[in-house]
Amino acid sequence: MTKPYSSRTPLHDLSGLWTGFYAYDLTDDAVPFTAWLSEDEGTITGSVLEEDITSPEPDGECTSEIIGERHGLDVRFTKIETAGPDGSLRLLRYQGDTDPECCVISGVWFFDDPAESSGTFMMTRISGELKALVQPAAARQGLAGRSNED
Numbered sequence: 001m002t003k004p005y006s007s008r009t010p011l012h013d014l015s016g017l018w019t020g021f022y023a024y025d026l027t028d029d030a031v032p033f034t035a036w037l038s039e040d041e042g043t044i045t046g047s048v049l050e051e052d053i054t055s056p057e058p059d060g061e062c063t064s065e066i067i068g069e070r071h072g073l074d075v076r077f078t079k080i081e082t083a084g085p086d087g088s089l090r091l092l093r094y095q096g097d098t099d100p101e102c103c104v105i106s107g108v109w110f111f112d113d114p115a116e117s118s119g120t121f122m123m124t125r126i127s128g129e130l131k132a133l134v135q136p137a138a139a140r141q142g143l144a145g146r147s148n149e150d
Contacts, residue, residue, distance in 0.1 A: 044067065064079045
């Protein structure tokens with residue numbers, strides 16, 4: 001007999017460092033990204049670093065903020081991008097599922113306007129919460145190459 005949905009709720013959360021890709025519908029091109037997520041009682045916040053595919057510079061990167069939620073295995077978040085020189089914001093919606101161990105998230109992304117692009121995404125956890133919190137802080141302090149002993 002299948003357990004009710006609420007009994008399958010994972011004990012883990014999504015906090016940590018993630019790597020993944022997103023792709024546009026009808027293409028095979030995938031854009032890689034790295035994400036730092038924090039989950040607190042189902043609320044997801046974080047940031048994304050990815051290639052800026054609209055930049056004329058060959059190594060252009062852009063960062064975005066994430067806010068969303070998780071209910072059981074269902075994951076939904078909005079990626080907030082700065083879209084132009086005027087500082088206007090662009091909102092991309094992501095809907096997907098995580099595995100019971102909260103190590104993989106996959107699903108679809110879209111804009112609110114159905115006439116705009118949409119596609120799929122998949123992301124895999126690289127590390128848990130502690131490493132994801134410590135590394136950005138160490139990089140800001142210039143300690144990226146130094147390890148801490150417990």
